Amino acid sequence: MPNTATLKLLDRDHVDALINPEQILFAVREAFFLHSAGKGQVFPVVREALETGGIFGIKSGGISSEGVLGFKAAGFWPSNRGAGGEPHQATIMLIDPATGRPLCVIDGNTVTTLRTGAAGALGLELLARKDSSRVCVFGSGVQASIQLDYALRVMPGIKEIEYLTYDRKPDQRFESMFDGRCLIRHSMEANDAVSRSDIVITATPGAGALFDLEAVAPGTHLNCVGADTRGKRELPEGLIAKARVVVDDINQATQIGETQWAPEVPVIEIGDLLTGRQVFTREAQDISVFDMTGLALQDLTVARLLFKQAKNESIGHDISWPW
Structure with a gap:
């Protein structure tokens, strides 16, 4: 009553x-x-x-x-x-x-932390190469930690992690979270770390491009978390245009996500992959991006x-x- x-x-x-x-x-x-x-x-x-x-x-x-x-x-x-x-x-x-x-x-x-990590895991399951073994993570905070945790849950082939921090210093707390689960090491060279990786996870405040376009090798998948507001970005100019892009919501991504920088690029919603309305068949040389802006x-x-x-x-x- x-x-x-x-x-x-x-x-x-x-x-x-x-x-x-x-x-x-x-x-x-x-x-x-x-x-x-x-x-x-x-x-x-x-x-x-x-x-x-x-x-x-x-x-x-x-x-x-x-x-x-x-x-x-x-x-x-x-x-x-x-x-x-x-x-x-x-x-x-x-x-x-x-x-x-x-x-x-x-x-x-x-x-918020866990649902974003879970979304990243779904992106990896659906989009990343099944033989992916090397991951590059930008950030060592809460969101970087949960993205990597879920990645290790759903991608058992991951063996090596390189991570980069805003102050270019190792983060022992971050490393200790993954002791025994993978080989993890700090890097200060963004382009080199990206070029060696099968999967790139960007989990920063989105203040600007984190690496150069030329560093992204064919076959790489990128999970992008930090661009969630107008003006934010983590990816270099031109990457969205050359990648196969999946988003959580088209309207939202083109307003506040990485896709805001290339709104004309065709994209697929991840839900449509789950329901079978769309099909994503990865070719070996494809670069793929999951632009995560977070849905209510x-x-x-x-x-x-x-x-x-x-x-x-x-x-x-x-x-x-x-x-």
């Missing part, structure tokens, strides 16, 4: 207790499938710079057939690092599509999963929210 309605709050610790990487991968796959099948709505993205130096965004959408509606308010506040905090911040709200009443508020930081549906399918688990396991704070 309305007078006994509650709002569930799931903080960081609740989310961490509920998270299962394999379930997240399944939920993200479902999000892309629903998007392709026309069963999930993705609303226009809000992404704006703030006078405080941060970037604030809202991604929203819904799956009417499954009673899902909601949004993620998120952004990037680089000054948080100086206070010992995480620069990426995100909060998710699930809403009852029948009444508009809020159902659950979820700390979205871990959700990814956040919502994961949030719905966590909400159901939290209710079943009596996890979280239930607050009276009468109406």
Whole structure:
């Protein structure tokens, strides 16, 4: 009844207790499938710079057939690092599509990290060469870590990792996360590292091209994470035009992703590969790119999963929210 309605709050610790990487991968796959099948709505993205130096965004959408509606308010506040905090911040709200009443508020930081890592894993499964063994990673932060973690889960042939950092210094914390899983070493030469790699993962703030076009060898696959706002990029000029490009959402990618720099290039949505509406057959010399801008549906399918688990396991704070 309305007078006994509650709002569930799931903080960081609740989310961490509920998270299962394999379930997240399944939920993200479902999000892309629903998007392709026309069963999930993705609303226009809000992404704006703030006078405080941060970037604030809202991604929203819904799956009417499954009673899902909601949004993620998120952004990037680089000054948080100086206070010992995480620069990426995100909060998710699930809403009852029948009444508009809020159902659950979820700390979205871990959700964003994992759902993006899971999306990268799907990109590798569908697009990268099956014999890929060498990976180049730009970045050593949270997103670089989860991208590599999921890559190792779905690409068992990966043996060697080279990573590059913004300050050109090794990151022992990053390296220790992958002890025993692969050979990992720091590099200071971007072009050389890229040229030696079968897979390139870019997970930086997207301040500019990270390497030269000529460094990308035929047969390379690139997962691109950092371009998620107008003006951001990680790839060099001309690479999108010579690659076979897959995106999560065409409209979104051409506005805020790597594809914004070459909007005329034909692209395929990853959901269409999952539903079979499109086919991607890789030739040995193909260069492929997965331009990941992040869909609201990814956040919502994961949030719905966590909400159901939290209710079943009596996890979280239930607050009276009468109406």
